[in-house]
Amino acid sequence: MTHPHDRALPRAVRQAMPMARDVLVEVAILHGVCIRPVPLRRLDIVTGKSEIIDVPCGAVLASKCPPCAKRNRQLRMAQCREGWHLDSEPTITPDESNEEQRWLIEFRADYQAQRDAAEKAGDDTAEIDAIITGLDEEINAAGMRGNILGRKTAKRSRSTRRRQDAPDLPKRKMTSTTLGRTFTSTDGKTYRPSLFVTLTLPSYGKVRDGVPIDPDTYDYRRAARDALHFPKLVDRFVQNLRRVAGYDVQYFAAVEPQKRLAPHLHMAIRGTLPRTEIKQIAAATYHQVWWPSTDDVRFDGDHLPIWQDGNGYLDPSTGELLPTWDEALDALDKDAEPLHVLRFGDQVDVQGVLAGTPDADQCIRYLSKYLTKSIGDSLGGGQAQCEHAARMVDALRYEPCSPSCPNWLRYGVQPKNAKAGMAPGRCRSKAHKSEHLGYAGRRVLVSRKWSNKTLAEHKQDRRTWVLEALGQAAEPTDPHRYVWRPVPAGDANVPPLAVRLLRTVAERQRWRAHLRELEARAVGSDLSATEETGRAA
Numbered sequence: 001m002t003h004p005h006d007r008a009l010p011r012a013v014r015q016a017m018p019m020a021r022d023v024l025v026e027v028a029i030l031h032g033v034c035i036r037p038v039p040l041r042r043l044d045i046v047t048g049k050s051e052i053i054d055v056p057c058g059a060v061l062a063s064k065c066p067p068c069a070k071r072n073r074q075l076r077m078a079q080c081r082e083g084w085h086l087d088s089e090p091t092i093t094p095d096e097s098n099e100e101q102r103w104l105i106e107f108r109a110d111y112q113a114q115r116d117a118a119e120k121a122g123d124d125t126a127e128i129d130a131i132i133t134g135l136d137e138e139i140n141a142a143g144m145r146g147n148i149l150g151r152k153t154a155k156r157s158r159s160t161r162r163r164q165d166a167p168d169l170p171k172r173k174m175t176s177t178t179l180g181r182t183f184t185s186t187d188g189k190t191y192r193p194s195l196f197v198t199l200t201l202p203s204y205g206k207v208r209d210g211v212p213i214d215p216d217t218y219d220y221r222r223a224a225r226d227a228l229h230f231p232k233l234v235d236r237f238v239q240n241l242r243r244v245a246g247y248d249v250q251y252f253a254a255v256e257p258q259k260r261l262a263p264h265l266h267m268a269i270r271g272t273l274p275r276t277e278i279k280q281i282a283a284a285t286y287h288q289v290w291w292p293s294t295d296d297v298r299f300d301g302d303h304l305p306i307w308q309d310g311n312g313y314l315d316p317s318t319g320e321l322l323p324t325w326d327e328a329l330d331a332l333d334k335d336a337e338p339l340h341v342l343r344f345g346d347q348v349d350v351q352g353v354l355a356g357t358p359d360a361d362q363c364i365r366y367l368s369k370y371l372t373k374s375i376g377d378s379l380g381g382g383q384a385q386c387e388h389a390a391r392m393v394d395a396l397r398y399e400p401c402s403p404s405c406p407n408w409l410r411y412g413v414q415p416k417n418a419k420a421g422m423a424p425g426r427c428r429s430k431a432h433k434s435e436h437l438g439y440a441g442r443r444v445l446v447s448r449k450w451s452n453k454t455l456a457e458h459k460q461d462r463r464t465w466v467l468e469a470l471g472q473a474a475e476p477t478d479p480h481r482y483v484w485r486p487v488p489a490g491d492a493n494v495p496p497l498a499v500r501l502l503r504t505v506a507e508r509q510r511w512r513a514h515l516r517e518l519e520a521r522a523v524g525s526d527l528s529a530t531e532e533t534g535r536a537a
């Protein structure tokens, strides 16, 4: 056998050998092992023993390694399948919290403390905020509802003045069900039809192969604003859909990139409506963005507002304090135009789908197709598409992404929660980044009553995965026995990543062997046990 340290071997032969480290990662991926595990310290309060345990990145972080992303996609597909054609009303009763849920909250608590400390020290909190946003998503994914801090921002008392007009649509009397109608055929069979709807944004100019034919006339500004506010338009669509349908319509939707780099929406809807009504609702749905105007660039280049402690941002030439976010909103008079109005494009696709058909399966695969990719991930584009993406990033550079975006300074308004060190063009929110191209919202949108008894199952799947990764398969433990704490970066007690991966792969192999043993024992005696272990594996 040839040995890579054998100096007699020609250099080219040695270099053709794969790096051991790369093969390790490859093996880890084959075993479905997380390749970017997050170390957590687990304190056993019964024995007083403390140890460091790796948790899969997919359980705590928004950006997932390939095995975690794959696992996440499978769980999402299961969740989608389970709620789509539900034939009985989901009952909503909170379960008791489990260990994974508790350590997520503890992990979140630690990051809150870190964030508070950073803010107090006047440090940039963008990175911690990004982690916190991901954690909050994981807290929901682990089966906990709502935002941990409650409503993030208090609703403005005057917002009613800018009430959105209800579009002119038919309206059915509201019933309290979440289930769609059923139809009985002449031979007595009951059908429960559902819908698969695709909604796109309007045209910003002619494209060929996802790339504008004339970049100079392509409306990048509109494209950028539409992407930034897309989640609001989806909310409006759901509100209108429920009003027209006359029942509490449930949905599972995925926001995905189109080749032209605009977000679009695939939506599995429980129950059915006439195709023409869906198209009517999409056509009538719009969202108005009531933000201050950005027509007038007041500060640019070296001429930028100056921060004054205790006061806020002021104009460097006049010393005049800039209006705060709330003041700027209050100053919008009755005749003001909205900064932006969003509508869907006229390409609306509506497909009727029956439970358990190959069509339904195909839609579910479609819904999760892009879950492992971000909006700005190259969709197979070459040079032209890179340039298109770059122009999109350019259009987003000075576009305010939220009330607290530093870009407001450019237009003479203090961002909400203004603090020292803000500068237009230097917003760190992910909406401006090339991976997101304006859309910083969630990729999967699931209504609250999509599935419930099945959500418990979904949680169980996830829990099995996490426990399996922790090497503590389904062992019943006292729920209050362990306390989890994050491990600070660079902690000397955390072994190198390669060592941890090797251990996890070994753990996984032992686990598989154990399952096979259980299966072998169960054959012939109890088929359901085989099913059980088969599913867990």
Ligand SMILES: [Zn+2]
Binding pocket: 033, 034, 035, 036, 037, 056, 057, 058, 064, 065, 066, 067, 068, 069
């Ligand atoms: Zn991972």
Ligand SMILES: [Zn+2]
Binding pocket: 399, 400, 401, 402, 405, 406, 407, 427, 428, 429, 431, 432
């Ligand atoms: Zn921003």
